Amino acid sequence: MCGISALLLADPSQAAVSELLESLGLLQHRGQDAAGIVTCGHKGRLFQCKGNGMVRDVFTPQRLMALTGNMGVAHVRYPTAGTPADSEAQPFYVNSPYGIVMGHNGNLTNDSELRHFLDYDAHRHINTDSDSELLLNIFANNLQKTGKFRINEQDIFTAIQGLFRECQGAYAATAMLAGFGIIGFRDPHGIRPLVFGRRKALKGAGYDYMFASESVVLDALDFTDIEDVQPGEVIIVSKYAVTRRRLVVEEQITPCVFEYVYFARPDSTIDGIPVYNARLDMGVKLARKVRQVMGDAMDIDVVIPVPDTSRAAALQLSHELGLPYREGFNKNRYIGRTFIMPGQEMRRKNVRRKLNAMPTEFKDLNVLLVDDSIVRGTTSQEIIQMARDVGARKVYFASAAPAIRFPNVYGIDMPSTTELVAAGHSDADVAAAIGADHVFFQDLADLVDSCRKFNPRIKAFDTSVFDGKYVTGNVSQEYLAKLEARRSDSAKQKQSADGEVIGLHNYQ
């Protein structure tokens, strides 16, 4: 679940880099492994800084000073394909044709075919294992076909129309053509989010334009007229004009429901659905489920959230049940999100370092812990033990999302069924595995309702991690087996032990 942005300032004498950097700070929760910015300055020259690490580590003041120009593209990475090598940090660049830069959020499900095509038919050198490098080269190959000295908007639409046909899976992308402008597009199913906005130029006439994964970026940077890029739509912002076209209109668009459960910041609105309000409503529906299951045997004394993401749902759940809400776990604000950390050992250790149980809130009480989701069970298992260690009597656990039983192939790193604590298991098995007295899962229909109620025009979501139905329709058992073999924790460990690491040679 990476974060992407792109910015074009009206005044050519202004530098885009500081706001691109801010955009990455606001999107850090979507990717903690790598970060990058590429800007375009005088004479169409491109300036790049990218590499592995958090935003605060990758960009030193000296590196930022070198990123000149009034437009650029930025990215924070949470890998779902390829390797963790520095060279797979984004944005990616290809010099021909015209000098193109691209940042990608999502995951391509036909990467093997694309790689073969680019090698055997298009004769393009792909240097890394990243699927995003493939997406960029498909775009470049389609643009190349125009054979023109200089291209126009129509050529870009034609190239992306081809890309929509050729690339399967999930992709929201921001791109930049050297000296020309910035581009945003979203796959026809609209699985990953992308928003677009403008503001009156801070200096001089005209407007500044920006794309970002989440609306919180545009809010914070004072952009107005914020709207979603539509699924299958391409928006091109050049020095002279904004040109947009919806090239593919699917019968049904299906945004990823997990954005609302976990990924997005609560103060973002995605596809007309305010994330915070959807989470509050998930709490209401989950409370009903708890009441329905427990009936008169309800013996919960207190509701406690597992910080951070579950807070909204837990608060509303406690209201609905008329139970006290207490912050029993204190969170170290300097430790990032654990679920998107690479490697199980690192994730497990960090839960303990990040969250600390306060004995006064647990001692001799029956507690209901609420989290947004249970994926590998790392957090819930640790946290339940911590609650017991400080004296909780009974520990119930409620999840605002249904049980996750299927891998994700659209940009969330859940590649392996064997790592999912609920895969192939009943709810009671999950309770036993995480050490809870009982576990309550949201019903899928309720989760969907919690989101749909804010935008009924969306009829369905990508809910594949809950029901195994992949909205792009082409995800075979073979592909899933390949994904597991390549990207499970054990496969990644093996690769890093024997694998070759492609570094970045222009990074200092």
Ligand SMILES: O=P(O)(O)OC[C@H]1O[C@H](OP(=O)(O)OP(=O)(O)O)[C@H](O)[C@@H]1O
């Ligand atoms: O079952 P698991 O594999 O542990 O995954 C689920 C947990 O991971 C996430 O928290 P995370 O710490 O990543 O982020 P948060 O601080 O935003 O809640 C999520 O909110 C759950 O707490």
Ligand SMILES: NC(=O)CC[C@H](N)C(=O)O
């Ligand atoms: N989470 C994402 O969006 C990942 C983007 C891309 N597939 C990568 O691994 O870099």
Ligand SMILES: [Mg+2]
């Ligand atoms: Mg959490």
